[in-house]
Amino acid sequence: MARDDVDRRIGARSFARLLGDWRPPGGRGLTAALADRVRLLVLDGRLPLQIRVPAERELAVALDVSRTTVAAAYEALREAGILNSRRGAGSWTQLPPGITASGVSSPFSPHGDRTLFDLAHASLAAPATELRAAAAVAVEDLDAHLGGHGYDLLGLPVLRAAIARRFTARGLPTTADQVLVTAGGQAAISLVLAALVTPGDRVLVEHPTYPNALDAVHARGARCVPVPLDLDTPGADAWDLDLVTSAVRDAAPRLAYLVPDHQNPTGALLDGAGRERLVALARRTGTPLLIDETLAELTFVGPGEAPVATHGAPDSALVITVGSAAKVLWGGLRIGWIRTAAPTIRRLAALRAATDLGGPVLEQLIAARLIDDLEPVVLARRAELAAARDHLVGRLGNAFPSWRPSHPTGGLSLWVDLGAPVSSRLVGAARRQGVLLAAGPRFGLAGAFERYLRVPYTLRHDRVEPALERLVTAWHTLDEAHIETEPVAVA
Ligand SMILES: Cc1ncc(COP(=O)(O)O)c(C=O)c1O
Incomplete structure (x- = not known):
C-alpha cells in the first residue's frame, strides 16, 4: 500500500503507553532499548503496519528522554527495515524484507529453520502417517469432483456431514446444514464478526484472550469490552460469570467472544454449570455467543466438557460455535468451521462471497477422511x-x-x-x-x-x-x- 493511501497514526501518549516499561534498568543503552521495544511491538503485531509513528520531538516529550535518543532509535529502526521515513512527512511502520506476516501470533514463519x-x-506438527493415508484416499475421492466447477460457499457436503457427525458424537446433535466450512478458525471468527458486528459496536472478550481474535474485532472497527479472567484460579473459576453478566448489562455488547475450552492463553476450562449460565445470559439479553472451540478436543482429563450449545441452545442462532482442524490435526490444512442455526449458516455463506468463494476441494476431502476417523x-x-x-x-x-x-x-x-x-x-x-x-x-x-x-x-x-x-x-x-x-x- 502506498504511504499516501493511508494516514493512520498513533499519538505520542498512546505510543508511550504501548511501549510500556521499556527503559533498561540503570538508564544505560536507552537508544537500543527503545529501538528494541518498537521492533518487538511491530513484529508481534501489537503495533500495526503502515501506521505513522509520532514525530521525534513529540515522542521525546512523552517519554521524557532527549530528542537525540528518539532520533537515534528511529535511525536504528530505519536501518533494520522496521521504519520507513520520508523527509518532512514522517515515519511509518513496516515489516523488514524477508519477514512475512504469518498472522498467528508472530510474523515469523520459520519453516524448517532448525536454528530457530x-x-x-x-x-503441533501434522500426524504424518494418518495425513498421508487420508491424502492418498482423498486424491481418489477427487475424481468425483473434477467434472464440476469446484466452488462451494458452504463447504463440501461430505466434510460438512463429517463435522456434523463429530458434534453429534460429542453430545451436540448437528446436521450438515448447520455447518459451514471455512479456511481455518480465524476465517470463521472474521466471518461471524463481519455478519453480526458493525463499526463502533462493542464485543465482549475475555482478558487475556486469543490475539488474532482481538485483531479481528479491531479490524471490524469494533471496540473490545474486556472481562478479566482470574489468573490465580485457572480452572472453571477463572471466569467470574457475575462480572460477565454485569459487563453484558452495562456495555450492551453486540456479541460475546469466548474460548471456554482450554482457553488460549490460560488453558482454563469452563464447567457445565458455567456454560449453562452463559446460554441463559444470551437468552435473557439477546446477546449472541461466539464460542471458539479450537482447543476443545485437546483435553487431558476425562472427555472434556460438552459444547456450550448443548445447554439448551442446540438449534439457536444465539450460540455460534467456531472450530478448527488446526490444533487437533494440522494448521497446514487450513480447515475450520462454523456451527449454528441453519438459516444463519446460509446467511453467512452468502456474505462469505465478498471474501472468498469456498475452500480447496482436495484439502476438504482430506479433512473429511481424517475427521471421520478422528478418535x-x-x-x-x-x-x-x-x-x-x-x-x-x-x-x-x-x-x-x-x-x-x-x-x-x-x-x-x-x-x-x-x-x-x-x-x-x-x-x-x-x-x-x-x-x-x-x-x-x-x-x-x-x-x-x-x-x-x-x-x-x-x-x-x-x-x-x-x-x-x-x-x-x-x-x-x-x-x-x-x-x-x-x-x-x-x-
Ligand atoms: C483460540 C483459537 N482460535 C482460533 C485459532 C485459529 O485457528 P486456525 O489456525 O484454524 O485459523 C487459534 C489458533 O491458534 C486459536 O488458538
Whole structure:
C-alpha cells in the first residue's frame, strides 16, 4: 500500500503507553532499548503496519528522554527495515524484507529453520502417517469432483456431514446444514464478526484472550469490552460469570467472544454449570455467543466438557460455535468451521462471497477422511500433549524456580507468571537467542500482562532442552534488578 493511501497514526501518549516499561534498568543503552521495544511491538503485531509513528520531538516529550535518543532509535529502526521515513512527512511502520506476516501470533514463519525454536505458534506438527493415508484416499475421492466447477460457499457436503457427525458424537446433535466450512478458525471468527458486528459496536472478550481474535474485532472497527479472567484460579473459576453478566448489562455488547475450552492463553476450562449460565445470559439479553472451540478436543482429563450449545441452545442462532482442524490435526490444512442455526449458516455463506468463494476441494476431502476417523488421532494427541506439559512444567521448575506456570488440563500452552513485568524484554532477548515467543501483552489490551508469558509445549521432545538453554541465556541477559530469583542452568 502506498504511504499516501493511508494516514493512520498513533499519538505520542498512546505510543508511550504501548511501549510500556521499556527503559533498561540503570538508564544505560536507552537508544537500543527503545529501538528494541518498537521492533518487538511491530513484529508481534501489537503495533500495526503502515501506521505513522509520532514525530521525534513529540515522542521525546512523552517519554521524557532527549530528542537525540528518539532520533537515534528511529535511525536504528530505519536501518533494520522496521521504519520507513520520508523527509518532512514522517515515519511509518513496516515489516523488514524477508519477514512475512504469518498472522498467528508472530510474523515469523520459520519453516524448517532448525536454528530457530518457534514457541510463538502453539501448534503441533501434522500426524504424518494418518495425513498421508487420508491424502492418498482423498486424491481418489477427487475424481468425483473434477467434472464440476469446484466452488462451494458452504463447504463440501461430505466434510460438512463429517463435522456434523463429530458434534453429534460429542453430545451436540448437528446436521450438515448447520455447518459451514471455512479456511481455518480465524476465517470463521472474521466471518461471524463481519455478519453480526458493525463499526463502533462493542464485543465482549475475555482478558487475556486469543490475539488474532482481538485483531479481528479491531479490524471490524469494533471496540473490545474486556472481562478479566482470574489468573490465580485457572480452572472453571477463572471466569467470574457475575462480572460477565454485569459487563453484558452495562456495555450492551453486540456479541460475546469466548474460548471456554482450554482457553488460549490460560488453558482454563469452563464447567457445565458455567456454560449453562452463559446460554441463559444470551437468552435473557439477546446477546449472541461466539464460542471458539479450537482447543476443545485437546483435553487431558476425562472427555472434556460438552459444547456450550448443548445447554439448551442446540438449534439457536444465539450460540455460534467456531472450530478448527488446526490444533487437533494440522494448521497446514487450513480447515475450520462454523456451527449454528441453519438459516444463519446460509446467511453467512452468502456474505462469505465478498471474501472468498469456498475452500480447496482436495484439502476438504482430506479433512473429511481424517475427521471421520478422528478418535485414534485425538487419543494420541492427548497423551502426547499431557506428557509434553508435564515435561515442560518440570523443566521450567528446574530452570526458572521463580516462575509460576499454570497447570492446564488441556490445550497447548502454559501461561507463566514471571514474577516481574519483563515479558516483552524477555521475548526480545529470547529472539536474539533464536527462540520465538509471544509476550504476555500480545494477549491483552492496553499493555496488560507484561508479567506473563505463554509457553507452548508443542516443540518436538528433542528440541525442548536446547530451546530452554537459550531461554535461560536470554533470562540472564535481563537485569537482575527486575528479577527476584536467579534461574539455575538447564542440564
Ligand atoms: C483460540 C483459537 N482460535 C482460533 C485459532 C485459529 O485457528 P486456525 O489456525 O484454524 O485459523 C487459534 C489458533 O491458534 C486459536 O488458538
